Amino acid sequence: MFEIAIIGGGPSAACVVAAMAYRIAPEIPINVTVFEPGPNLWRGRVFQPDGDEVLANVPMEDMSAVAWDPEHGVRWFHENGLGDLAADTTVPRRHQVGRYLEDTAEQAIAAMRAAGSNVEIRTSTVTSLEMDEGKFWTHGDDWKAGSFDQVVLCLGATPSYDHYKLSSSAGYIADAYPLREALIDVPEQASVGIVGSGLTAIDVVMGLRARGHRGPITLGSRNGHLPSVRQRPARHKLQHLTVRRIEEVTAANGGLSFDDVVELAKAELVAVGTSIAKIAADFSCTTPAVTRLRNDLVRAMEDRDPGWPVLRDGMVACGQDAWYLLSDADKMRVRAWHQTLMRHCCPMPPANAALLLNMFHSGQLAITGGVRSILPRSTGGFDIDAERPAVVDVVISASTPAKHEIPPAARPLVASMESQGLVAAHPFGGVRVDRITSRLVSRRGVADSKLHALGDLTNGAYLFTFGMPVLAARADCIAMDIAATMGLFPKRS
Template identity: 30%
Template structure:
């Protein structure tokens, strides 16, 4: 849906009317994430930052008829996505473009003649000169192999289907402490659950509350600064961040110590909520020039990238993937009451005598219900995209980085290993486990890059 919109934004640049085929068996336009669900499941960006048109940032807020700082239920945003999709289809067809929507699952991708790609579905095979992958998030991980155990919820979505059947006084243990886990907690509270809830993960680090982003102008973490290093190391990156913090008038050591703090989840959340108007690290990250993060990732050695992934990822993800402040306040209230407990250091989870027993840093009471709120990367998914992803490797159309991200050329979105075939990808499948590419702004940026390359190629072929 994002790609069609970005192509339409460049409609007058195409020499020939594009022919577009969209394969989606269900959840057309909104995907699983924004389907019908409990009202407690909120978008994690304010409405003013959820427009599908980067040139019109207030589009969603106008559609919603709400203030730009509102956090609304995800299903409402899903309705907007569906409206936008069909509006884009109608606009494209009015321009003479061919747009077909095929309600089928792509089972495999193969190589055809003349550098064409073969798309296989249960209904047959079609060939295309260009294919774009927009695969969504992976399935739940089931890290302790408990699928099938009585009381084990293998996937929490839709919350409206999985949560109402849970006994209100039961102890619910949620595997994971990310945004999905937050959805589960808020969903249970929304339905009146008054039993204990435990969030258990290796780190126990929650998403931070989304702060007010200060309009900082980076002076040290810039394209020119990164280019000046003959060999950029992780230590250099930390020093550049410290210089940015100092330039903005903040004590760098204090800010970084809280970013990497070993404080309890309750202490971290309380500290973050008290400083929603003074969050310099998030503000620096959000004001970076778009090429800077990939430049840094490309410059770091393999060993340093592993250190980032395994030592710093939980802390970075907590500010990359924040939750609405209203959600954070609800969580802090039930943490203070003792109903919600965050248990770091989980190493095992067993089903015994009808109950679930967790091994963590501190003792966790046995639970009657366990909900898996973890997620595999798209590459490891067990869902319906499995056949497609397997075919990419079998046909040597894909290469993956160490963190399960599909390697693409950031300038064009083309899948590097597929050349000379014109295969593209954007969104979470290109991110792996190291950085976030499935947020709406990141998806729109990725779609814009691909659209620009489609235009360039059309002009090259048509000239």
């Protein structure tokens, strides 16, 4: 029987399992082995059990784990008594999305087994992968398993990033998740510094607030920006910011430039009647973060301009392909606007924005940019050197590195593959993959039909490697590519 190994068992793997159950198992029985040593199978770090204050940031209608059925997630919420959280303007709790992912994977596994396939979950850490006579063998500290015809890497992201080398300091919390555990020992009156000002940092603020924290809280980051506030969906069928148009422009021009992508974006904005000047003003806006938050919240509640929702939809639909096709020089141009793109691509829910604004107005919450250093004090606590210096009792890490790196837990595995030439590092981080199939590209520049990767490991080859629409679409492509390698012609949506 055809043997497939999935290394990693988080949300990416849940999408892959669901896609295999739909695309491959109805055609031929397969053996699937999922390696996941962590406690949150299918949920990963992001959707693990946590408090109700931890929101998903994205409405459920954009969280389907199966690319061929966009209503899958919404339908599951209705069927499980959570229909009030399935509306397009409501975001669910993150642990509820985790339940959905668990159920989706378990139903897919049950369907595969009913069709004659075998699925095994192994709570083992894979530290190396070896190829022998066309087959793959996985290795751990004291075990070996194989032989596999196909391997899919779903390794997840780095849990946290210690910008300021504080890991050995008392009062430093290196990983914010789960909040119910990370924040349990934070004294109620303590002054808290949060490294970062993005969505993870906002989760931490919401976690402290839910626990009745009374002390001052400072958000500190290099840029001092907050995410924008999610607006109502645009309900617009994309005409220009599509993979097809990106490919047509690339073929016609012999390559894709950043200016080409900008022109496609402008055409999409014109198609929905929004103001290009208004969008351009957002990119160059220097309004203080709290003022922007207030303005963004008003816009989310009252403004029906579809500009940013349309651009966000376009970034999800074709952002990975556009980034992949750009030259390195143009990638650097995009990176210069990375923070602005992320601010609008990954907005916060209006409910969180309203609570944040109240905390800013009360004086409990502050934000500063220009963080240069955070140093432990000999008498306890930390000095934050920034535009608005602060002294805090506790520091909580809630940031990501400027350049994504291989997660520490995955480095031995990736190093073993690099030593055999099975993978090649990407200059922008992660490893090289084929744009369409997500096949890993070897040291010789060959896309290997037996090796695929999904998620954070592909950061560099792709610009956005997270979000359920991206994961579900790539997982589906991987399943269809494996099916084609097996000589199957799986059903297509």
